[in-house]
Amino acid sequence: MEKKEISKSVLKRLPGYLAYLKTLPEGSATYISATALANALGMGEVQVRKDLAMVSDGGRPKIGYLRESLMEDISQFLGYDNTTDAILVGAGKLGQALLGYSGFADYGLNILAAFDINPTIDKTEDGKPILPMEKLESFCKTNKILMGIITVPAQYAQQVCDRLIACGIKAVWTFAPVHLDVPDNILVQSENMANSLALLSMHLRAHMKDKK
Protein backbone atom coordinates (compact mmCIF):
# COMPACT_ATOMS: atom_id res chain seq x y z
CA MET A 1 0.00 0.00 0.00
CA GLU A 2 1.01 3.57 -0.51
CA LYS A 3 2.71 5.04 2.54
CA LYS A 4 0.75 7.83 4.19
CA GLU A 5 2.23 10.63 6.22
CA ILE A 6 2.33 9.47 9.79
CA SER A 7 2.63 11.33 13.08
CA LYS A 8 5.25 10.67 15.72
CA SER A 9 2.60 9.59 18.19
CA VAL A 10 1.30 6.89 15.83
CA LEU A 11 4.86 5.79 15.19
CA LYS A 12 5.43 5.45 18.91
CA ARG A 13 2.40 3.19 19.34
CA LEU A 14 3.21 0.81 16.48
CA PRO A 15 6.06 -1.09 18.20
CA GLY A 16 3.65 -1.85 21.05
CA TYR A 17 1.11 -3.43 18.71
CA LEU A 18 3.82 -5.48 17.07
CA ALA A 19 5.24 -6.61 20.41
CA TYR A 20 1.79 -7.68 21.55
CA LEU A 21 1.02 -9.56 18.32
CA LYS A 22 4.33 -11.39 18.66
CA THR A 23 3.39 -12.52 22.16
CA LEU A 24 0.30 -14.37 20.93
CA PRO A 25 0.93 -18.13 20.91
CA GLU A 26 1.17 -20.08 17.65
CA GLY A 27 -2.29 -21.58 17.92
CA SER A 28 -4.23 -18.31 18.50
CA ALA A 29 -6.92 -17.05 16.14
CA THR A 30 -5.79 -16.32 12.59
CA TYR A 31 -7.58 -12.97 12.58
CA ILE A 32 -7.38 -10.18 15.11
CA SER A 33 -9.62 -7.11 15.24
CA ALA A 34 -8.70 -3.58 16.24
CA THR A 35 -11.20 -3.99 19.09
CA ALA A 36 -9.46 -7.10 20.45
CA LEU A 37 -6.08 -5.37 20.20
CA ALA A 38 -7.43 -2.24 21.92
CA ASN A 39 -8.91 -4.31 24.76
CA ALA A 40 -5.73 -6.33 25.24
CA LEU A 41 -3.58 -3.19 25.45
CA GLY A 42 -6.04 -1.07 27.43
CA MET A 43 -6.23 1.50 24.64
CA GLY A 44 -9.06 3.31 22.85
CA GLU A 45 -10.66 1.32 20.04
CA VAL A 46 -10.93 4.28 17.66
CA GLN A 47 -7.25 5.11 18.05
CA VAL A 48 -6.11 1.53 17.41
CA ARG A 49 -8.42 1.27 14.39
CA LYS A 50 -7.00 4.48 12.89
CA ASP A 51 -3.40 3.52 13.62
CA LEU A 52 -3.73 0.13 11.97
CA ALA A 53 -5.45 1.65 8.93
CA MET A 54 -2.37 3.86 8.48
CA VAL A 55 -0.02 0.92 8.01
CA SER A 56 -2.12 -1.90 6.62
CA ASP A 57 -5.01 -2.14 4.18
CA GLY A 58 -5.73 -5.75 5.14
CA GLY A 59 -8.50 -5.00 7.66
CA ARG A 60 -11.88 -6.60 6.88
CA PRO A 61 -15.12 -5.39 8.48
CA LYS A 62 -16.34 -7.61 11.35
CA ILE A 63 -13.34 -9.93 10.93
CA GLY A 64 -10.25 -7.84 11.46
CA TYR A 65 -6.72 -8.34 10.21
CA LEU A 66 -4.95 -11.53 9.27
CA ARG A 67 -2.53 -11.61 12.20
CA GLU A 68 0.57 -12.66 10.26
CA SER A 69 0.03 -10.04 7.56
CA LEU A 70 -0.58 -7.30 10.08
CA MET A 71 2.70 -8.15 11.81
CA GLU A 72 4.49 -8.01 8.46
CA ASP A 73 2.86 -4.70 7.55
CA ILE A 74 3.86 -3.08 10.85
CA SER A 75 7.43 -4.47 10.67
CA GLN A 76 7.81 -3.21 7.14
CA PHE A 77 6.35 0.15 8.02
CA LEU A 78 8.73 0.56 10.95
CA GLY A 79 11.66 -0.29 8.73
CA TYR A 80 12.60 -3.37 10.75
CA ASP A 81 12.96 -5.29 7.48
CA ASN A 82 15.59 -2.88 6.17
CA THR A 83 18.82 -2.98 8.07
CA THR A 84 20.29 0.36 9.13
CA ASP A 85 24.03 0.41 9.61
CA ALA A 86 25.17 2.57 12.49
CA ILE A 87 28.33 3.44 14.37
CA LEU A 88 28.72 4.18 18.04
CA VAL A 89 31.01 6.71 19.71
CA GLY A 90 32.20 6.09 23.26
CA ALA A 91 33.23 2.50 23.93
CA GLY A 92 32.86 2.63 27.69
CA LYS A 93 30.68 0.21 29.63
CA LEU A 94 27.40 1.42 28.15
CA GLY A 95 28.81 1.64 24.63
CA GLN A 96 30.23 -1.87 24.79
CA ALA A 97 26.95 -3.14 26.19
CA LEU A 98 24.99 -1.67 23.28
CA LEU A 99 27.59 -2.89 20.81
CA GLY A 100 27.23 -6.43 22.14
CA TYR A 101 23.43 -6.38 22.38
CA SER A 102 22.16 -8.74 19.70
CA GLY A 103 18.52 -7.76 20.29
CA PHE A 104 18.88 -4.72 18.02
CA ALA A 105 18.89 -7.01 14.99
CA ASP A 106 15.14 -7.52 15.53
CA TYR A 107 14.69 -3.80 14.96
CA GLY A 108 16.86 -3.66 11.86
CA LEU A 109 19.78 -1.97 13.60
CA ASN A 110 23.29 -3.13 12.88
CA ILE A 111 26.09 -1.41 14.78
CA LEU A 112 29.16 -1.88 12.59
CA ALA A 113 31.84 -0.46 14.85
CA ALA A 114 32.55 1.66 17.91
CA PHE A 115 34.93 4.59 18.15
CA ASP A 116 36.73 5.81 21.23
CA ILE A 117 39.28 8.48 22.09
CA ASN A 118 41.34 5.81 23.79
CA PRO A 119 40.25 2.25 22.94
CA THR A 120 41.22 -0.22 25.66
CA ILE A 121 40.44 -3.24 23.47
CA ASP A 122 40.47 -3.49 19.68
CA LYS A 123 37.34 -5.57 19.31
CA THR A 124 34.40 -6.92 21.29
CA GLU A 125 33.81 -10.57 22.14
CA ASP A 126 31.57 -10.74 19.08
CA GLY A 127 34.38 -9.40 16.92
CA LYS A 128 33.04 -5.87 16.39
CA PRO A 129 35.89 -3.41 15.94
CA ILE A 130 36.60 -0.61 18.44
CA LEU A 131 38.52 2.01 16.52
CA PRO A 132 40.36 5.22 17.45
CA MET A 133 38.49 8.48 16.80
CA GLU A 134 40.90 9.39 13.97
CA LYS A 135 39.27 6.73 11.81
CA LEU A 136 35.71 8.06 12.28
CA GLU A 137 35.53 10.21 9.15
CA SER A 138 36.96 7.65 6.73
CA PHE A 139 34.87 4.80 8.16
CA CYS A 140 31.61 6.79 7.90
CA LYS A 141 32.41 7.83 4.34
CA THR A 142 33.42 4.34 3.17
CA ASN A 143 30.41 2.67 4.75
CA LYS A 144 27.92 5.48 3.99
CA ILE A 145 26.81 5.59 7.64
CA LEU A 146 23.66 7.62 8.35
CA MET A 147 23.05 6.78 12.02
CA GLY A 148 25.33 7.51 14.96
CA ILE A 149 24.93 6.44 18.58
CA ILE A 150 26.47 8.63 21.29
CA THR A 151 27.57 7.01 24.55
CA VAL A 152 30.28 9.44 25.63
CA PRO A 153 30.15 11.39 28.92
CA ALA A 154 27.81 14.42 28.88
CA GLN A 155 30.57 17.00 28.51
CA TYR A 156 31.80 15.53 25.21
CA ALA A 157 28.41 14.77 23.66
CA GLN A 158 27.96 18.03 21.71
CA GLN A 159 31.39 17.93 20.10
CA VAL A 160 30.94 14.27 19.15
CA CYS A 161 27.51 15.12 17.74
CA ASP A 162 28.95 17.96 15.62
CA ARG A 163 31.64 15.65 14.30
CA LEU A 164 29.09 12.94 13.42
CA ILE A 165 27.02 15.46 11.48
CA ALA A 166 30.14 16.59 9.64
CA CYS A 167 30.61 12.90 8.72
CA GLY A 168 27.20 12.91 7.00
CA ILE A 169 25.16 11.35 9.78
CA LYS A 170 21.43 12.24 9.67
CA ALA A 171 20.05 10.48 12.75
CA VAL A 172 21.61 10.59 16.21
CA TRP A 173 20.66 8.27 19.07
CA THR A 174 22.12 9.69 22.24
CA PHE A 175 22.45 8.25 25.73
CA ALA A 176 24.23 11.31 27.15
CA PRO A 177 22.02 13.30 29.57
CA VAL A 178 22.44 16.65 27.79
CA HIS A 179 20.54 18.61 25.20
CA LEU A 180 22.21 18.50 21.76
CA ASP A 181 22.00 21.36 19.26
CA VAL A 182 21.60 20.13 15.69
CA PRO A 183 20.49 21.54 12.32
CA ASP A 184 16.82 21.09 11.34
CA ASN A 185 17.42 18.15 9.01
CA ILE A 186 19.01 15.98 11.73
CA LEU A 187 16.90 13.89 14.11
CA VAL A 188 18.15 13.46 17.66
CA GLN A 189 16.50 10.76 19.74
CA SER A 190 17.52 10.92 23.35
CA GLU A 191 17.47 7.95 25.72
CA ASN A 192 17.63 9.71 29.01
CA MET A 193 18.13 7.12 31.71
CA ALA A 194 18.99 9.84 34.22
CA ASN A 195 15.45 11.23 33.82
CA SER A 196 13.91 7.81 34.31
CA LEU A 197 15.96 7.19 37.42
CA ALA A 198 15.05 10.61 38.84
CA LEU A 199 11.33 9.86 38.42
CA LEU A 200 11.64 6.39 39.95
CA SER A 201 13.69 7.63 42.86
CA MET A 202 11.24 10.49 43.54
CA HIS A 203 8.37 7.99 43.55
CA LEU A 204 10.18 5.77 46.04
CA ARG A 205 10.93 8.73 48.27
CA ALA A 206 7.23 9.69 48.31
CA HIS A 207 6.41 6.06 49.15
CA MET A 208 8.83 6.04 52.09
CA LYS A 209 7.36 9.31 53.37
CA ASP A 210 3.82 7.91 53.24
CA LYS A 211 4.93 4.93 55.30
CA LYS A 212 6.30 7.09 58.11
Added chain:
Amino acid sequence: MEKKEISKSVLKRLPGYLAYLKTLPEGSATYISATALANALGMGEVQVRKDLAMVSDGGRPKIGYLRESLMEDISQFLGYDNTTDAILVGAGKLGQALLGYSGFADYGLNILAAFDINPTIDKTEDGKPILPMEKLESFCKTNKILMGIITVPAQYAQQVCDRLIACGIKAVWTFAPVHLDVPDNILVQSENMANSLALLSMHLRAHMKDKK
Protein backbone atom coordinates in the same frame (compact mmCIF):
# COMPACT_ATOMS: atom_id res chain seq x y z
CA MET B 1 15.17 23.78 52.53
CA GLU B 2 11.71 22.34 52.75
CA LYS B 3 10.85 20.13 49.79
CA LYS B 4 8.07 21.54 47.62
CA GLU B 5 5.74 19.47 45.50
CA ILE B 6 7.34 19.17 42.11
CA SER B 7 5.93 18.28 38.72
CA LYS B 8 7.23 15.48 36.50
CA SER B 9 8.28 17.97 33.85
CA VAL B 10 10.49 19.88 36.31
CA LEU B 11 11.93 16.60 37.50
CA LYS B 12 12.79 15.68 33.93
CA ARG B 13 14.69 18.92 33.37
CA LEU B 14 16.80 18.74 36.56
CA PRO B 15 19.21 16.00 35.42
CA GLY B 16 20.02 18.16 32.38
CA TYR B 17 21.00 21.15 34.54
CA LEU B 18 23.14 18.92 36.72
CA ALA B 19 24.83 17.31 33.72
CA TYR B 20 25.61 20.75 32.29
CA LEU B 21 26.96 22.09 35.59
CA LYS B 22 29.22 19.04 35.85
CA THR B 23 30.66 19.75 32.39
CA LEU B 24 31.95 23.19 33.44
CA PRO B 25 35.72 23.06 33.94
CA GLU B 26 37.29 23.43 37.38
CA GLY B 27 38.35 27.01 36.84
CA SER B 28 35.00 28.45 35.72
CA ALA B 29 33.13 31.16 37.59
CA THR B 30 32.10 30.32 41.16
CA TYR B 31 28.59 31.62 40.59
CA ILE B 32 26.16 30.79 37.81
CA SER B 33 22.89 32.58 37.07
CA ALA B 34 19.65 31.08 35.81
CA THR B 35 20.10 33.30 32.75
CA ALA B 36 23.53 31.85 31.96
CA LEU B 37 22.21 28.32 32.41
CA ALA B 38 19.18 29.04 30.22
CA ASN B 39 21.38 30.49 27.46
CA ALA B 40 23.80 27.57 27.59
CA LEU B 41 21.00 25.00 27.30
CA GLY B 42 18.86 26.93 24.82
CA MET B 43 15.96 27.07 27.28
CA GLY B 44 13.62 29.80 28.51
CA GLU B 45 15.05 31.94 31.31
CA VAL B 46 11.80 32.06 33.30
CA GLN B 47 11.49 28.30 33.28
CA VAL B 48 15.06 27.72 34.43
CA ARG B 49 14.68 30.36 37.15
CA LYS B 50 11.50 28.68 38.46
CA ASP B 51 12.99 25.18 38.28
CA LEU B 52 16.08 26.15 40.25
CA ALA B 53 14.02 27.96 42.87
CA MET B 54 12.15 24.68 43.46
CA VAL B 55 15.27 22.82 44.50
CA SER B 56 17.62 25.42 45.94
CA ASP B 57 17.20 28.56 48.01
CA GLY B 58 20.77 29.64 47.37
CA GLY B 59 20.01 32.00 44.47
CA ARG B 60 21.08 35.62 45.01
CA PRO B 61 19.68 38.48 42.91
CA LYS B 62 22.09 39.66 40.13
CA ILE B 63 24.69 37.07 41.19
CA GLY B 64 23.06 33.68 40.84
CA TYR B 65 23.85 30.42 42.53
CA LEU B 66 27.08 29.18 44.02
CA ARG B 67 27.81 26.52 41.43
CA GLU B 68 28.99 23.81 43.82
CA SER B 69 26.02 24.29 46.14
CA LEU B 70 23.55 24.24 43.27
CA MET B 71 24.98 20.94 42.06
CA GLU B 72 24.66 19.51 45.56
CA ASP B 73 21.09 20.78 45.91
CA ILE B 74 20.03 19.22 42.60
CA SER B 75 21.79 15.92 43.35
CA GLN B 76 20.17 15.74 46.74
CA PHE B 77 16.78 16.65 45.35
CA LEU B 78 17.05 13.92 42.71
CA GLY B 79 17.97 11.42 45.36
CA TYR B 80 21.36 10.67 43.81
CA ASP B 81 22.90 10.92 47.27
CA ASN B 82 20.71 8.14 48.64
CA THR B 83 21.44 4.78 47.14
CA THR B 84 18.45 2.79 45.92
CA ASP B 85 18.91 -0.98 45.89
CA ALA B 86 17.26 -2.69 42.95
CA ILE B 87 17.01 -6.12 41.41
CA LEU B 88 16.76 -7.00 37.75
CA VAL B 89 14.74 -9.77 36.11
CA GLY B 90 15.93 -11.24 32.82
CA ALA B 91 19.66 -11.84 32.64
CA GLY B 92 19.94 -11.90 28.87
CA LYS B 93 22.29 -9.63 26.96
CA LEU B 94 20.53 -6.39 27.89
CA GLY B 95 20.07 -7.46 31.51
CA GLN B 96 23.71 -8.39 31.89
CA ALA B 97 24.73 -5.14 30.26
CA LEU B 98 22.70 -3.10 32.74
CA LEU B 99 23.93 -5.24 35.62
CA GLY B 100 27.53 -4.57 34.64
CA TYR B 101 27.07 -0.85 33.94
CA SER B 102 28.93 1.00 36.67
CA GLY B 103 27.59 4.39 35.55
CA PHE B 104 24.36 3.87 37.51
CA ALA B 105 26.24 4.49 40.75
CA ASP B 106 26.35 8.20 39.81
CA TYR B 107 22.57 8.21 39.93
CA GLY B 108 22.32 6.39 43.25
CA LEU B 109 21.21 3.11 41.69
CA ASN B 110 22.71 -0.13 42.95
CA ILE B 111 21.56 -3.32 41.23
CA LEU B 112 22.15 -6.04 43.81
CA ALA B 113 21.34 -9.12 41.76
CA ALA B 114 19.70 -10.41 38.62
CA PHE B 115 17.12 -13.18 38.37
CA ASP B 116 16.51 -15.45 35.42
CA ILE B 117 14.28 -18.41 34.60
CA ASN B 118 17.35 -20.26 33.45
CA PRO B 119 20.63 -18.61 34.52
CA THR B 120 23.52 -19.53 32.22
CA ILE B 121 26.14 -18.12 34.59
CA ASP B 122 25.95 -17.71 38.37
CA LYS B 123 27.57 -14.31 38.57
CA THR B 124 28.78 -11.45 36.39
CA GLU B 125 32.41 -10.46 35.86
CA ASP B 126 31.94 -7.92 38.65
CA GLY B 127 30.70 -10.63 40.99
CA LYS B 128 27.00 -9.71 40.98
CA PRO B 129 24.87 -12.83 41.50
CA ILE B 130 22.50 -14.16 38.82
CA LEU B 131 19.90 -16.22 40.67
CA PRO B 132 17.08 -18.55 39.64
CA MET B 133 13.55 -17.07 39.72
CA GLU B 134 12.62 -19.26 42.70
CA LYS B 135 14.80 -17.06 44.91
CA LEU B 136 13.10 -13.79 43.88
CA GLU B 137 10.59 -13.58 46.73
CA SER B 138 12.99 -14.36 49.56
CA PHE B 139 15.72 -12.08 48.18
CA CYS B 140 13.34 -9.12 47.84
CA LYS B 141 11.98 -9.66 51.34
CA THR B 142 15.40 -10.06 52.98
CA ASN B 143 16.87 -7.04 51.23
CA LYS B 144 13.72 -4.88 51.38
CA ILE B 145 13.90 -4.20 47.64
CA LEU B 146 11.61 -1.44 46.33
CA MET B 147 12.80 -1.14 42.72
CA GLY B 148 12.70 -3.79 40.03
CA ILE B 149 14.14 -3.64 36.51
CA ILE B 150 12.49 -5.74 33.80
CA THR B 151 14.59 -6.95 30.89
CA VAL B 152 12.67 -10.07 29.90
CA PRO B 153 11.12 -10.55 26.42
CA ALA B 154 7.84 -8.64 25.86
CA GLN B 155 5.59 -11.68 26.31
CA TYR B 156 6.82 -12.32 29.87
CA ALA B 157 6.95 -8.71 31.06
CA GLN B 158 3.45 -8.51 32.60
CA GLN B 159 3.78 -11.70 34.61
CA VAL B 160 7.22 -10.65 35.88
CA CYS B 161 5.79 -7.23 36.76
CA ASP B 162 2.92 -8.82 38.72
CA ARG B 163 5.37 -11.00 40.58
CA LEU B 164 7.61 -8.05 41.44
CA ILE B 165 4.65 -6.14 42.84
CA ALA B 166 3.70 -9.18 44.93
CA CYS B 167 7.29 -9.04 46.27
CA GLY B 168 6.66 -5.50 47.54
CA ILE B 169 8.27 -3.56 44.70
CA LYS B 170 6.93 0.01 44.28
CA ALA B 171 8.87 1.26 41.25
CA VAL B 172 9.36 -0.66 38.01
CA TRP B 173 11.87 0.28 35.32
CA THR B 174 11.02 -1.69 32.21
CA PHE B 175 12.90 -2.19 28.95
CA ALA B 176 10.26 -4.52 27.45
CA PRO B 177 8.32 -2.85 24.60
CA VAL B 178 4.86 -3.53 26.04
CA HIS B 179 2.37 -1.64 28.17
CA LEU B 180 2.28 -2.91 31.78
CA ASP B 181 -0.86 -2.83 33.93
CA VAL B 182 -0.13 -1.89 37.53
CA PRO B 183 -2.04 -0.61 40.59
CA ASP B 184 -2.15 3.17 41.14
CA ASN B 185 0.54 3.22 43.83
CA ILE B 186 3.20 1.65 41.56
CA LEU B 187 5.28 3.75 39.16
CA VAL B 188 6.28 2.21 35.86
CA GLN B 189 8.99 3.98 33.89
CA SER B 190 9.39 2.57 30.43
CA GLU B 191 12.61 2.76 28.39
CA ASN B 192 11.29 2.01 24.99
CA MET B 193 14.23 1.56 22.65
CA ALA B 194 11.95 0.09 19.99
CA ASN B 195 10.10 3.44 19.81
CA SER B 196 13.34 5.35 19.49
CA LEU B 197 14.58 3.09 16.75
CA ALA B 198 11.28 3.39 14.87
CA LEU B 199 11.52 7.20 14.93
CA LEU B 200 15.16 7.18 13.81
CA SER B 201 14.54 4.70 11.05
CA MET B 202 11.52 6.66 9.82
CA HIS B 203 13.63 9.83 9.70
CA LEU B 204 16.34 8.08 7.69
CA ARG B 205 13.78 6.71 5.28
CA ALA B 206 12.39 10.22 4.70
CA HIS B 207 15.97 11.43 4.15
CA MET B 208 16.64 8.72 1.54
CA LYS B 209 13.39 9.60 -0.26
CA ASP B 210 14.32 13.28 -0.39
CA LYS B 211 17.65 12.38 -1.96
CA LYS B 212 16.03 10.43 -4.79
